[in-house]
Amino acid sequence: MRIALDPGPRDGPARVQLLADDGAPAGPVEVLADLAAVAALEREHAPRWVFARPRAYRRLLEAGVEVARAHDVELVEGLVVAAAGRYGQPHGLAAAVARLEGREPEPDPPDAGDGPPGLFEAGPAGDELAGVVAVHAAQQRALAAAGPAMRLLAAAESAGALVAEEMTAHGLPWRADVHDRLLTDLLGPRPVLGGRPPKLAALAEAVTAAFGGRPVNPDSPAEVLRAFARAGHELETTRSWELRRVDHPAVEPLLAYKELARLHAAHGWSWLRSWVREGRFRPEYVVGGVVSGRWASRGGGALQIPRAVRAAVRADPGRRLVVADAAQLEPRVLAALSGDHALAPGEEDLYTALAAREFGGDRAKAKLALLSAMYGQTSGGAGALLAGLRRRFPAALAYLEDAARAGEEGRLVRSHLGRTCPPARPGHEQPAAARARGRFTRNFVVQATAAEWALVLLAELRQRLRAAGSPARLVFFQHDEVMLHSPAEAAAATAEAVHDAAATAGRRLFDTPVRFPMQVRIVDGYDER
């Protein structure tokens, strides 16, 4: 059973309508006294809730209501539009309704699916619930025609919306005092009036001194290039890997400066002030925000938390962090996709196993070879390594090369479950553009399939925790890694649920002997191995 839901304006009534599984209305529109009434319907019917966008669920969470299953109309519309070769065209509810009615869709409103509260409530008066019902019915027809893989993808994407909103609501445990201590250790005391912290100021002066005393702003690539040019070093860029090859006394303080300045600018005291409240970091996740189906995030750089500050992520007293990451997910996905099972023979470290068989025990070399194959890299010695891979894993390499060729020829590629890449843009016939698109589609098939494996893992894990009445909460998700905040006594069971969910995710996507092991650690701090 399905129930369409319009949570309504913030101070107004919510409305619901019972639907058959094909999306046809199975009852009248009903007005709910409040969102808490949703909880009663959830207990009574355990339906799949059909709503317009993730923020609808945010409203439920604010009212203290969690649900088990959902169909997110705007997220699914994105999948359906892309599958028709029109990635990037409007997929908000209003646009979907317009298409159904044979009108030209308007561009999506800014931040479709997210954005500040009130944006949509204040939007043009329309029957939101009727739109949700009509578009959902059309999507059910499209998904039925596309097959079970697309239906699984739609369900997983929608489950992702539930997880994302719940993770934001719970927040990532973040110890501001620990973070502050880390910053002070690395940068010196926080400057009271802004400006550079002591250690950064000292390094900037050291750079200037190394260039003979003429002031050089190390934050300005242009100035740094000019300074090196005056010293007789013509550089292309000021990237650290290029600087490292230069023999000049300014290099060492400059590299040290860049590393610390990065920390200060991106995750320093102002970040802490902006993003951590009452011991929690609450980023906003953007489900399906990346073409490959990976999540993006808005605000706080949630998916780029540097290792240097991870010690600040600490479990509350009496709790533990259960941190799990999928081991070598992308090459395992490639093995399953291509049927080249020899590439991923078991649960052991895939690169080590590969190194032993092909690369003289050199794990780094094996990893570089595989990543190069999946990214389309051939420089830096990668080309020579590819030959060994191609000889040993012809099916896996052929899979990637087919995807690359499809891209170069302007065709579409799809993930295992049917997420579709954007169409080629005009100009893709130019050789350089064609090769770039080939690298993109080569990577897309793997990255997008890995992303949907991870989505299914999340959905399965969430379902297990709910079924068991677990007190553990999902608090972080980053491409191939999940973190839970769990009472200490439940941590072992939580870890088991992760392993179980991972195995199930593999089975739901593939009929394959390839395994998808998770490395799980139960720790107090995110920095602990």
Added chain:
DNA sequence: TGGCATCGCGCC
């Protein structure tokens, strides 16, 4: 002053 492109680097 604000918008925008570029650079550079953090994460996967």
Added chain:
DNA sequence: AAAGGGCGCGATGCCA
């Protein structure tokens, strides 16, 4: 011969 996928974000530098 050369060809590295996907992001977010802050600082700089240029422009209106």
